[in-house]
Amino acid sequence: xxxxxxxxxxxxxxxxxxxxxxxxxxxxxxxxxxxxxxxxxxxxxxxxxxxxxxxxxxxxxxxxxxxxxxxxxxxxxxxxxxxxxxxxxxxxxxxxxxxxxxxxxxxxxxxxxxxxxxxxxxxxxxxxxxxxxxxxxxxxxxxxxxxxxxxxxxxxxxxxxxxxxxxxxxxxxxxxxxxxxxxxxxxxxxxxxxxxxxxxxxxxxxxxxxxxxxxxxxxxxxxxxxxxxxxxxxxxxxxxxxxxxxxxxxxxxxxxxxxxxxxxxxxxxxxxxxx
Ligand code: SAM
Numbered sequence: 001x002x003x004x005x006x007x008x009x010x011x012x013x014x015x016x017x018x019x020x021x022x023x024x025x026x027x028x029x030x031x032x033x034x035x036x037x038x039x040x041x042x043x044x045x046x047x048x049x050x051x052x053x054x055x056x057x058x059x060x061x062x063x064x065x066x067x068x069x070x071x072x073x074x075x076x077x078x079x080x081x082x083x084x085x086x087x088x089x090x091x092x093x094x095x096x097x098x099x100x101x102x103x104x105x106x107x108x109x110x111x112x113x114x115x116x117x118x119x120x121x122x123x124x125x126x127x128x129x130x131x132x133x134x135x136x137x138x139x140x141x142x143x144x145x146x147x148x149x150x151x152x153x154x155x156x157x158x159x160x161x162x163x164x165x166x167x168x169x170x171x172x173x174x175x176x177x178x179x180x181x182x183x184x185x186x187x188x189x190x191x192x193x194x195x196x197x198x199x200x201x202x203x204x205x206x207x208x209x210x211x212x213x214x215x216x217x218x219x220x221x222x223x224x225x226x227x228x229x230x231x232x233x234x235x236x237x238x239x240x241x242x243x244x245x246x247x248x249x250x251x252x253x254x255x256x257x258x259x260x261x262x263x264x265x266x267x268x269x270x271x272x273x274x275x
Pocket of ligand 1: 014015084086087088089090091092093115116117118161162163164187188189190191192216217218
């Protein structure tokens, strides 16, 4: 019986193709197959280092079917490298599905560590790095996004979010609405020629950022704490007290939102979190 192969989770540059390790290049040269989120993106990295290797795509659209064929390859003794478009496979991409299948089949997996965007953004943000929460992408739908932010709002750790450029303004608006005006940093095009880190408050970021902003973006936001401003917190508590006295939540929110000029939706979501 042949010995089974190994899956290598290979972290690759998040922009600057010089950010590779000797071990990464050796691994890419020696594996039998590369499974890449986008084979065209990976082809640029391989060509830069003169590596010619069979590549197949492994992405959110074909992950389920590909897991089966990759498990067969690994079981038959082939070594496979898994690559994200940028950064570490398994972070905000379908890599975890393959890792779980590999473990279920008793096969071997190891990692070739390297860049990941959230760590670079976090250390450049200037915010507290002792404890942090990596959230990845927030829901695209506004009310789902704000509900999720409501769950995160009291966490005292720095938070890191991935976001698409065309959704950045809407996400900053939700962050201001739900978190209040905390410190934050917007890290864009990290390690690339146009690398930029804008630091300030959430409101300053919202006001300074163009809706046409382009590029890869990671947001870092201060955790809750004595300095975090929660402008509607006292009103949300008032809503919760009214509800405890039998007043309908929507009615309480509507009345208070009119009286104090705040968002009824934000009050509603915030009041749900109050026991
Ligand atoms: N696996 C990747 C990692 O380890 O960082 C993340 C994959 S996720 C699909 C892609 C997101 O990462 C982008 O939408 C952006 O939010 C963030 N990102 C990737 N490259 C970046 C860069 N150079 N600068 C800032 N953010 C980046």
